Each structure stands twice: as C-alpha cells, then as structure tokens.
Amino acid sequence: MHELSITQNMLDLVLEQAEKAGAREVGKINLVIGEMSGIVDDCVKFYFDFLSKGTIAEKAALSITISPTTVRCLDCGRSFKPKESDWTCPYCQSNNKEIVAGKELLVESIEVE
Amino acid sequence: MEIKVLKDILGANEQIAEKNRQLLDSNKVFAANLMSSPGAGKTSLIRETIKRLRGKVKIGVIEGDVASSVDADIIGKEGVPVIQINTGGGCHLDASMTYAALNSLPLKDIELLFIENVGNLICPAEFDLGEHKKVVIASVPEGEDKPFKYPLMFHKADAVVINKVDLLPYLKFDTQAFSRTIKGMNQKAEIFPVSCNTGQGMPEWVSWLLTQLGNRAKMH
Numbered sequence: 001m002h003e004l005s006i007t008q009n010m011l012d013l014v015l016e017q018a019e020k021a022g023a024r025e026v027g028k029i030n031l032v033i034g035e036m037s038g039i040v041d042d043c044v045k046f047y048f049d050f051l052s053k054g055t056i057a058e059k060a061a062l063s064i065t066i067s068p069t070t071v072r073c074l075d076c077g078r079s080f081k082p083k084e085s086d087w088t089c090p091y092c093q094s095n096n097k098e099i100v101a102g103k104e105l106l107v108e109s110i111e112v113e
Numbered sequence: 114m115e116i117k118v119l120k121d122i123l124g125a126n127e128q129i130a131e132k133n134r135q136l137l138d139s140n141k142v143f144a145a146n147l148m149s150s151p152g153a154g155k156t157s158l159i160r161e162t163i164k165r166l167r168g169k170v171k172i173g174v175i176e177g178d179v180a181s182s183v184d185a186d187i188i189g190k191e192g193v194p195v196i197q198i199n200t201g202g203g204c205h206l207d208a209s210m211t212y213a214a215l216n217s218l219p220l221k222d223i224e225l226l227f228i229e230n231v232g233n234l235i236c237p238a239e240f241d242l243g244e245h246k247k248v249v250i251a252s253v254p255e256g257e258d259k260p261f262k263y264p265l266m267f268h269k270a271d272a273v274v275i276n277k278v279d280l281l282p283y284l285k286f287d288t289q290a291f292s293r294t295i296k297g298m299n300q301k302a303e304i305f306p307v308s309c310n311t312g313q314g315m316p317e318w319v320s321w322l323l324t325q326l327g328n329r330a331k332m333h
Contacts, residue, residue: 006122009125021116038265088297110118
C-alpha cells in the first residue's frame, strides 16, 4: 500500500547517487526488499515506470531481491524461517528470538553509464 | 559501471524524523505514535487517557486520517490542542507531514503528544515520525492471529494495548496466547489489556505513560 512513497524515495536516492557519479543514464537498479516490509514488487515496478519518466533513470531495469524473514533463536543460536502462525524455534521450542532478516528496504547498487 | 549504494530507501524520512525528535526534545515533549487497524480504538484510548490525566499532564494530539476531521473534532471537545493531518489518500503518516503538524502546535504547552496514525497495520510500521515510543493497539474482535499477519508492526512496538477486553466473554480470543506471540516476536513490548468502555486496565496504561514522561524529564 505504501509502495508509492517507497518508490519515490528509492528514485530520489538513485538519482542522487547517479548524479554524484556524473552518470548520463541509469541502466539497472538492484534492490533488496524484506519479506516483512509487505512491499509488493509489481507495485514498485508500476510506480517506478510512472515516476521515473523524464529522469535519467527512466530506462532502468529494476532487479528486486526479496529477503525472506529469518529468525535466530537466542537459546540454541540456530536460525530458521518462521512458520506462518508459529514462530517458536523448531529445534529447541524456545520463544526467545531475534529477527535477523526480512526488514530490509535497500538500494544495494546501481549500474550507470 | 556499477556503483555500490547500500542505502536505506527510507533514509530521507529518517533524517526528518530525527529533526522532529530534536524539536520535541528541545520542547521537553514526550511523543507516542499510536498505530492500529481502523476501528481498534486509537481515538477512544486518547480520549480516555486525556480524561484521566486532566489537570496533571498537558496533552496535545496530532490526528492522521486519509480524509475528514471526525477524530480531531472528538479530541477537540476534550479541550486539548489538536491538529488534523489529511493524507489525501496516503495510507500512513511520514516524518515531513509530522514536521508540518509539529510546527502548528504550541509545543511549549505540551508535555505528552499523541500522534494518531492512519488506521493500517502495514505501512505505518515503516515510517519513523520522530516519536519516542511506538504503541500498537490491537482490539480483541480482530482476532489472535494479527501478529503473524503483520509481524513488522508488532516487532517494532514498544507497547501493545489490547483493547475492548470487555468483549472477551463473547469472543474466542486467548489473551495469554496473544501476549506470548507478541513477546516471541518482540521481548521489549509492554502489554496492556484495557477496555476504554469500562476503564479496566486504564490505570496500568496511564501509569506506563507517566513513567515514560518521568524518564524523559530526567534526561533534560
């Protein structure tokens, strides 16, 4: 639902970095989006086409890597992907844990000319 | 040529949020960002809290809604300064909207600021507004499964208010199981079962707020 503002922020960041590098055109944008962020990648692509028009990023390809939610058990130290409605540790049944991945909203890199 | 960026997409929002936090701190205001699904009772919780702190704590409110000033009108009747933000379709408040609202409030005369976010369990979780604490309100008719469906929201909460507990006799809602789920995702979350209708649990919630206010005051 919040893809419009996320995409605008992402585009601003990309343009700032591209201009700093003196680029004429942005060819590719590599994003990492956490599964927990609830971002729908098709929406980001849709808004990006619309927002990037008239900028040096208008022809850029978007590559989106979804980072799956990963939890680390603080008792046995093992990492696991939580089940849909059960986040207890599958190895030691502990409920004591931290989220180590799945929250990302990153521009990892851009390819420019 | 490839350029490594590795920057948070919401970095710009976070910078403005930091500015908001400084503005709040310099005016000795403690701010809580209240988030929930529509109808969970954010406005009722604010209203009931104002009633209990009248004459003790100076309260201000920012109301965020897609449209209308229904909530600001309700809160305005309680005689506290209130600013309505209409996001005009936007599903969450962001730091720059909050900044504009902060500048329209008499911050010198406010000790406790409630920022009522747009009713939505997804988007508001991503946007730091410059608040000191994030409070999620979950009402019992919504069901026990919400933390599994919206993990980011519950993961980021400093406090979770379980509202409408007066309805528990009519519902299948296991408060203990719900609390266990939240603690499993977020050990720091304080949990307050309340009913804005009957007043049950309100003293504990209000006491937590007063502790937060006291902690802020000590820092200045």
